[in-house]
Amino acid sequence: MRQLSKRAWRRSRTSWDSKRRPVSDLPAVKRAEETIVEKPWGYEVRWAITERYCGKILHVQQGEALSLQYHEHKDEWLLVVRGCVDAELGVDGGELTTHRMREGDSVHLAPGIRHRLTAVEDTDIYEVSTPEIDDVVRLEDRYGRAPK
Numbered sequence: 397m398r399q400l401s402k403r404a405w406r407r408s409r410t411s412w413d414s415k416r417r418p419v420s421d422l423p424a425v426k427r428a429e430e431t432i433v434e435k436p437w438g439y440e441v442r443w444a445i446t447e448r449y450c451g452k453i454l455h456v457q458q459g460e461a462l463s464l465q466y467h468e469h470k471d472e473w474l475l476v477v478r479g480c481v482d483a484e485l486g487v488d489g490g491e492l493t494t495h496r497m498r499e500g501d502s503v504h505l506a507p508g509i510r511h512r513l514t515a516v517e518d519t520d521i522y523e524v525s526t527p528e529i530d531d532v533v534r535l536e537d538r539y540g541r542a543p544k
Contacts, residue, residue, distance in 0.1 A: 431443060436460070436539040436541075437456050437457060437460035437461060437462055437515075437539075438454070438455040438456045438457045438460060438515075439455050440452045440453065440454050440455070440523075441453040441455075442529070445527060445529065446527060447527060448526075448527065449524065449525065449526065449527060450523075450524070450525050450526070450527045450529055451522070451523070451524050452522075452523040452525075453477075453520055453521070453522060453523070454474075454513075454519075454520070454521040454523055455518070455519070455520050456479075456481060456513060456514075456515040456518070456519045456521070457515060457518055458515050458516070458517045458518050458519075459514075459515060460514070460515055461512060461513065461514040461515070461538060462512055462513045462514075463512065463532070463534040463535070463536065463537040463539075463541060463542060464484065464492075464510060464511070464512040464534070464535045464536040464537070464542075465510070465511065465512065465532050465533060465534050465535060466507070466508055466509060466510045466511065466533050466535070467505070467507050467508075467509075467528065467531045467532065467533070468507055468508075468531055468533065469507055469526065469528045469531050470507060470525055470526050470528040470529075470531040470532075471504075471505070471506055471507055471525060471526045472504075472505045472523055472524065472525030472526070473502060473503070473504050473505070473523070473524050473525070474497075474502060474503050474505065474513075474521050474522070474523050475500075475501075475502040475521065475522040475524075476497045476498060476499055476500065476501050476502070476519060476520075476521050477499060477520050477521065477522055478499060478518075478519060478520040479499070479515065479516070479517045479518050479519025479520060480496065480497065480498050480499075480515070480516040480517050480519060481496075481497050481513045481514060481515050481516060481519050481521070482494050482495070482496055482497075482513070482514045482516060483495045483496075483497050483503060483511065483512075483513055484510075484511065484512045484513075484514070485503070485505075485509060485510070485511050486509070486510040486511075487508065487509060487510070488508075492510065492512075496516070497513075510535065512536075
């Protein structure tokens, strides 16, 4: 077996990854603070946005609520990782049903599902979705963001 000199080994470790791509082609590592979006109910950290998916962390402050909304195209999963929220869910103009979601609970929100989250306590939620981050139809909003 051929051995590399220390210089050649060091050069191979700093110039190429395991698939023999130049290191310059590798993705950049960045701080999550660079992607914080302030919201009236708290904030979201957009930690992954690609052409195929989006990943966010929603931090909802106690007593605050997201809009009653639905999405025309966006398909999303929510996972409560800390805290507790009341999730109001409804389909096709029917009544909303409230579900208490605690740490470890998840819900799939397909396009068209009406939903609103209200934080019972400070809550962190992982959201993984298709990439249509601006696909929001607001029906009600306590912060004045819904159309009149």
